[in-house]
Amino acid sequence: MGKLHQVIVGASAAGLAAVEAIRRVDQDCPITVVSKELLPLYSRVGLTHFISREVGYDGMRMRDDGYFDRMKVRGVMGVAAISVDPTARLVRLSNGENLAYDNLLVASGSHAVMPPIPGTDLHGIYPCITNNDATQIDEAIPRTKEAVVIGAGLIGIQVVDAFARRGLKTTVIEQMPHVMPAMADAVSAAMAEGALRTAGVTVRCGVRATELLGNNGQITGVRVESGEVLPCQLLVMAAGVAPNIDFLDRTGVTIHRGVSVDTYQRTSLEGIYAAGDVAETVDMFSGERVMNAIWPEALNQGRTAGLNMAGVATTYEGSMAMNVTTVIDTPIASIGMWNPPDGEPYQIREVRDDLKRIYRKLVFTGEQLVGAMLVGMIEDAGILHNMIRTRTTFTLTPDHLAPAPVRWGTVLRAVDKAGRV
Known part of the structure; x- marks a missing residue:
């Protein structure tokens, strides 16, 4: 019997943690990593530090150019997974290839959610999820006087911090009563808001954007529910993320908010695992099913999935929230x-x-x-x-x-x- 072919869709925290876990157990089995992004392999945690100029382009990198060769991995980069046939165990790719797998790990991450309001097709509007997003935002800053960030979650607040460091006049809009609602209570949020205001940032909580305004196809402002218009030439959309799982449509895999997995990171389909931002796991305290899209848990889940794919039965003890950031x-x-x-x-x-x-x-x-x-x-x-x-x-x-x-x-x-x- 030949070695199992391990296929991993996604080359960020969970995907690379799985590669390294598999290689600790099996140095020779074929591993293919598919990523719709091109090299280099980079850390999403570093994106806002790049925008703030705290790190350069190389400072975002997680691994060097020789990583895949050393790990004996075939990297299929700049190519997306289009669909999965779980019966034939094939992944159809955007380059036309049908990639056979014995085990498949879905570690495809997430994308920014665009709210259903008019004007989201204007130029000058960016998410902050990918290397390319960060590069485009960085290039837009010199021609920007006023910036708006919609969403004051972890990503949004880190973008605001980066903009303040770059000297941009910045307004952040958050529809919840205070900033960072998923990682801060009212007391800590008030301290963060105080730090932002001291740095010249305008903080607008309990406010919802209703329309994005433009001129000649370029963003010029954000209208909020009161009718007030907040002028901007650069808008970062940080209103939440959703998992990249369209390619699993019609597979029959169990999906709620994300791909449902057991304690071995196995999905409901034989030979298919999930880890990272796409995976719905169990909170280790409440026992409730949760999506916990944070870097440490992506690493833990990817490692657990990789070991199980390599035949070493390993359980994931459950998801635990941990968020750390610096606000001004x-x-x-x-x-x-x-x-x-x-x-x-x-x-x-x-x-x-x-x-x-x-x-x-x-x-x-x-x-x-x-x-x-x-x-x-x-x-x-x-x-x-x-x-x-x-x-x-x-x-x-x-x-x-x-x-x-x-x-x-x-x-x-x-x-x-x-x-x-």
């Missing part, structure tokens, strides 16, 4: 169940200084840390993430953890103390 020099991190439902079994400990923009909210069930919201001092975010994900208390009580950032030395002493008890 104010670092913010939210981890795990940072916004729990009211009442038992959750207890919340808070430390807050509005003037210094310092906020520390830790969520516990008993002595167990299950969530954290940090603003200003976030240096122990990694330690807290480890405690939450591994469900380990390290004998550190809420009284140890709540007042100020903890260090690994404190944790290790607690472990040593526990070991000697």
